[in-house]
């Protein structure tokens with residue numbers, strides 16, 4: 001499974017923890033930035049390129065981190081083919097994959113403790129889309 005991650009300045013510490021966690025698990029992960037500096041980084045500048053890569057099929061799943069997860073999810077969902085879900089618990093992460101075929105997980109560093117965030121990442125990666133009636137609903141969304 002190929003993964004890609006990105007964050008703004010408010011999500012850089014959690015993004016680093018996600019990267020370390022996934023690397024330890026043996027995943028191939030590309031880091032689109034932001035780097036570890038504390039300089040302001042606007043979330044759309046990271047959400048859009050990541051969403052384009054995922055929507056183009058270059059990566060199986062993407063993970064975006066900002067302060068709340070909201071801005072990243074909003075920006076990513078403007079890209080056709082990107083289905084980003086801002087998840088605050090494992091159940092949401094699992095259902096986002098199983099029912100909504102989400103291909104991008106958005107996380108909020110100012111919302112989640114690191115251990116919970118990593119459990120959410122695990123749940124998102126481990127789940128799979130159930131298809132069937134759920135695909136029919138996604139078809140009605142389009143894009």
Ligand code: RB5
Nearest residue numbers: 010066067068070071072
């Ligand atoms: C940055 O201050 C913050 O607004 C951003 O990381 C994010 O939470 C927006 O949705």
